[in-house]
Amino acid sequence: MLAICKREFIQSFKGFKSIIVIAIFLLTAYYSKSFADLLLSLNIDFTSEEKQIIQTIGISFLIMFFGMLFVMGLSHDTINRETHERTIRFLVTRTSRTSIIVGKFLGISLFWFACLLASFVIISIFVHDFDFIVLFQSTSLAVYYSALTVLLSVLIPKPGFTMFLSVVLGIAFPIFNGWLVLTTNNWVSWLKYIFPFYYLDEVNGMFLVVFLLAAVFVAIAILAFRRREC
Template identity: 45%
Template sequence: MVAIWKKEFIQSFRSVFSLITIGIFIAVSYYLSDFVSKSSLITGIEFAETGYVSGLVFLIYIMGFLFIFSLFHDTINRETESRTIRFLVTKTSRPSIILGKLLGIFSFWFVCLLASFSIIAFFSHQFYFKTFGSLFVMLAYIVALCVLMSCLIPKRSMSMFAGLLISIAIPTFGLWSLFSEKLWLKVIKFITPYHYMIEGGTWGWLIVLLFAAIMVVFSILSLHRRDL
């Protein structure tokens, strides 16, 4: 599992799009923090945490699904398509493959988020641990969903298309459901993470983590049932 974790983590940095993604996060953190810091000096008003982290919150809540599915939609099915999964299962267990892949992707996003918050901390003179934690919980949910879809969908081209649809649908309907009284949107409200992350407080975080854990279990079961 550790070897898979390490390989997935290192491989995450090798694509051009992953470097562009990191660059976007760092650029948004730097320029927004620089703007807020200079505005505070000019106006004499000390801006709250929201002013510094709003850019990252937007990137993850609105664009997070798109970033993660674009980078990792084929994390499992590329192994099954290329038949390298057969080699992996001779060396380690199927749960270890899933967990190793997850940890590698989590590590990539942890580094990306840590770099962004370190830049924010440089300008704001404090590290916003609570917001860091909440955004990482959101990322954990998206990553778990991405890996599950990669287990369920056998073809990389299909998982890319499904990932694009999910990247549009979940943020759109999840956020819309927070402001709508329509019955079908109320159902969506409780199966997407936005209600729990925005309105649920600490318990909301735990529910989102529970959803992520359930998706990990289903990923493992899906790989167990697949004929490799």
């Protein structure tokens, strides 16, 4: 599992797409202080809690509204590419299918945690403060997206289709999730409980539920993968 996790983590850094995504995060972090100062100078009536986290608003916005697009864009084919090219046979004959899924998931999640951590470290250099809660909230989102990406990569055998889906879901997911949080329609509002934004709205430890949802997705992915012919 560790070997698969390590490889997935390192592979996530390779390639043009990864460099672009990392650059977006680091640049956003670099200009966060300037952006926060600009917002504060606009005479907007921020609450004291909002003022506390305003430095991280750029990164939070990025991960909330583009997180799905970025995570799926980079890792949509983490399992189905290996199945398609039959390299997965080297793995399933050596280790358990659970180890493969968990290893892949941890590798992707660690990559995003590293990106977020680097961004928050850059922000902290400028604002002399480190917001652990927002870091963990952002990480919970990244972990949720990573788990969903792994699940889709197990369920959908064609890498071409998951690539298409990464664009569609990347755009539709935050819009739909945002609407779910705000809607009063009882027929669909219950869905907000299986989407992450609802839990991030709370300032307490509710974001931990997002990690739980991610664990459920990974468990489903493992069950599906165990039945899958490689």
